Amino acid sequence: MKKRVLSVLLAAAMLSTLLAGCEKKPEAAADGTEAASGDVVTIGVFEPASGDNGAGGKQETLGIQYANYVTPTVEIGGKEYTVQLNIVDNESSNDKAPSAAATLVSAGASVVLGSYGSGVSIAGSDTFKEAGIPVIGVTCTNPQITEGNTHYFRICFLDPFQGTVLANFSSDNFGAKKAYVLTKLGDDYSTGLGHYFTEAFEALGGEVIEETFQEGNSDFTSYITSAKNEGAEVFFAPSSTEVAALLIEQAASQGLEIPLLAGDTWDSNVILNAAEGKNVDIYVSTFYQEGGNPEFDAGIKEWINSDATAKANNGGDDTVSGLTVMGYDAYYVALEALKAAGSTDPAAVNEALWDVTYTGVSGDISFNEIGDANRDAAYIKHANTETGAWDFVAEQSVAE
Amino acid sequence: MEWITKNLPYLMAGISVGGQYALIAIGYTMVYGILRLINFAHGDIFMVAGLIMVYAVTVMPMPLALLLVVVATVALGFLVERAAYKPLRSAPRMSVMISAIGVSYLLQNLALYITGGLSQQYPAIPWLSDTVTILGATTKRVTLVTPVLTIILVVVLGLLIKYTKVGMAMRAASRDFETSQLMGIKINSVISMTFVIGSFLAAVGSMLYFTNYTGVTPTAGAMPGLKAFVAAVFGGIGSIPGAVIGAFIIGICENIIKGVGWTTFSDAFTFALLIVILIAKPTGLFGEKAIDKV
Known part of the structure; x- marks a missing residue:
């Protein structure tokens, strides 16, 4: 008898947590706005x-x-x-x-x-x-x-644009002929951007070594070793910031001396914090360079x-x-x-x-007829490892 | 010579990550040896140890923080056992296992709540995270320290189990739970001791692991935990030397596979290896025969 009471109580407790879960949602919704009338x-x-x-x-x-x-x-x-x-x-x-x-x-x-x-x-x-x-x-x-x-x-x-921009950039600025591209399996962003970069880089006459890593992987030492052994001149890693922090740390401790390139996701202070004081060379392509609109910068x-x-x-x-x-x-x-x-x-x-x-x-x-923005320029930034800020490098568009 | 310079980093990474898996795997295997329970929360205790370190260094000096990590992790392991497993001592084994899964999710979600889901940067431990160069390969000092430290800890643990009273009680309990109780062994304190040792090793493992791979996320314990579990099964669950050797094999193979260029299959390989071993030798490399499987 006692057990039955207990089990009913437990079931009730579990149900109430479910309900509590439902109730919480609107509360999160009100975030940022006062009670709207x-x-x-x-x-x-x-x-x-x-x-x-x-x-x-x-x-x-x-x-x-x-x-x-x-x-x-x-x-x-x-x-x-x-x-x-x-x-x-x-x-x-x-x-x-x-x-x-x-x-x-x-x-x-x-x-x-x-x-x-x-x-x-x-x-x-x-x-x-x-x-x-x-x-x-x-x-x-x-x-x-x-x-x-x-x-x-x-x-x-879009990624075809961004991939081309970065491929052009690595070819123009570093004269790179061999690139190491590391993407995450099953991540549409990562594999997509990696693919477009590869396409553009090969079109420029370069050679690409492609490798992938899996969800939950945090050991990148072997990838960095491979990139060094293969004699790659740039390391392209379109990935999440979480992966980026690990990658930068391990690249620095293994003495990877080639530039690390990435897309818009790396435009984050997570990257700056990870790179500060380390011997790494990071370039990202992004949408905005701080200082582009001083009034907005000051306000935010x-x-x-x-x-x-x-x-x-x-x-x-x-x-x-x-x-x-x-x-x-x-x-x-x-x-x-x-x-x-x-x-x-x-x-x-x-x-x-x-x-x-x-x-x-x-x-x-x-917007164009597909619903994409008409954009023709991306900003390239370089992580300054001394000041922990982004340095503006170039505004790059696809030359054609 | 050039061949060594090129391939040594893979081997070093393998040995070091193998040592870290070994420290976690011992926790799995010891608990299994005595309770016949797969402690699914173990990987998450490892993750919590990482998080404690992240927060501890913000308020206290490094040596104190290291000490706190060990003490707090051990306390957590002890508490988990007392709160989630002890009340179920006479319940069917499946209930305890489900309770373990529950604890695992509880810890992950608590971590999610506290950190807000973002990766936390693990602090650099002086000396351990210094960069060193051997035979032309650059790496962190922790890579070299890990295997040595792992072996020392395992030897100490082996001596502890062989020559102390607690160790003897542990061996007795793992041989026959009920009879050892009848012989006057305080079974609860023996079990607590097992969890204390397991958590201590997980805490040490977390310091080594996160010094190399510096992001702590709520699910950071899942993958190493799973790999360590595979290592424990691989070596024969219940056997400490088995777990250690299994962990080193898995760590090294994984990195060699990556070095060969089959990066996509490195995890698949680990698990395929497990299946092959279990088919060929169902009790693992060093497992006892006629083990009671869960």
């Missing part, structure tokens, strides 16, 4: 806050939150609406992304921003498509995301420094990442679309997005 329009934020890409996702979300802080309302069809951000965590995981997307659908988002990481964007895409909600990709660079659909847009450049730095949570989410200092800037611009693109649509109906917003043009901090934004 009157008309509210919901913008979904589909970003990783944990897992491999957690650090980058948080920085991107930060840009969106800052934009929301600067402009908390929008005029739609002659009426003032309060913008409510509904932030969900897709946990950097392709399996969890659809359920995170479903949360936003049921929250009634008019438009969704995100995600950092191409894999989760592709994984969540169909959920939004079925619900008819348009999505604005912030920094997801894999071409597959916008291909073959009409609801996914993006404001950043003040906001980050005034808010302890924001500062922690930015990795503990006030370095402005290209991701944050893109998040900021994406929010305004969404507002422009809402204004143009004159309604909070997702279908109308989707329709209006095709014609939206906006001049953001990162440059002019307009």
Whole structure:
């Protein structure tokens, strides 16, 4: 008898935790906005806050939150609406992304921003498509995301472009003839960018050694040894910041003397912190160079420094990442679309997005017929291991 | 000579990671030897040890932090046993195992909650993380220290088990749990001691491992834990020398496979090796015969 009572109690306790789980969601949603009164329009934020890409996702979300802080309302069809951000965590995981997307659908988002990481964007895409909600990709660079659909847009450049930029850069600046490309198995971003880099580099007459690593791997010493043994002149590693930190540490301790190259994900202070004081040579391609818009920089730095949570989410200092800037611009693109649509109906917003043009901090934004931004330049930055900041190297476009 | 310079780093990485797996594998194998329980939370205790270090150095000097990591990890291992396994001593073995899986997820999610899911940079331990060059290959000093330290610890552990009273009690308990109880062995303190030793080695292992691979994430214990578990099964679960040798074999093979260029298959290889060994020798390399499988 006693046992039965106990088991009923235990079952009740477990159920209550389930319920508690449900209740928590809206609370997270209210993050960043005070109790909205009157008309509210919901913008979904589909970003990783944990897992491999957690650090980058948080920085991107930060840009969106800052934009929301600067402009908390929008005029739609002659009426003032309060913008409510509904932030969900897709946990950097392709399996969890659809359920995170479903949360936003049921929250009634008019438009969704995100995600950092191409894999989760592709994984969540169909959920939004079925619900008819348009999505604005912030920094997801894999071409597959916008291909073959009409609801996914993006404001950043694409991997074929980025891969070519980096291949040109390694050939022009280092005269590299042999590149070592390390990608992560099963990661759409990593394998995609690696593939386009390889293509472009081989087209330039170079030779590429391709190797892969698996989820959960933290031992990169053998890869670095291989790169040295093969006589590679550049080491290209499009990967998450988490992997980057490990890779940089191990490259430094093994005395890898060739430049380390990576894509937009590495534009993060995680990289700067890992590289500070070490003998490594890191170049990344990205969307924005700090100092490009001093007014914006000053504003966001003040906001980050005034808010302890924001500062922690930015990795503990006030370095402005290209991701944050893109998040900021994406929010305004969404507002422009809402204004143009004159309604909070997702279908109308989707329709209006095709014609939206906006001049953001990162440059002019307009969409082509696939839903991709028309962009023709990327910034190359170099990690200064003494000051722990990014040095501007070049603005590179694809010469053709 | 050039061949050595080129290939030595693979071997060094293999031996060093093998030593780190060995320190974790001993925890699995000892607990299994006595309780016939696969302690799934062991890999996560290893991860927590890494996290304690990350937070400890921010408030205290390094030697104190190292000491705290060991003490706190041992306390955690002890507590986990008391809270999650001891109440289930007479329950079916499956219940204890499920409880172990529960503890594993609890620790991972607590870590997720505390760290916010982001990778934490492991502090550099002076001397251990210095760079050294041997035969033209550059590496961290920890790579060289690990195998030596592992062997010393294993020898000490072997002496402890062979010549002390606790060791004798452990051997008795692993031979026959009930009878040793009847003979007046305080079985609870013997089991606690097993967890204390296992956690101590996991703490040491975490210092060595994370000095080399400096990111601590909530799931950082999963892969090393799994590999160490494979090593323990490979060497014959329940046998300490078996676990150590299994760990070194797995660590070295893994890195050689990567060196040959089959990077995609390095993990697949580890697990394929396990299957082959289990088919050929179901009790592992050094396992007792007629073992009671879970």
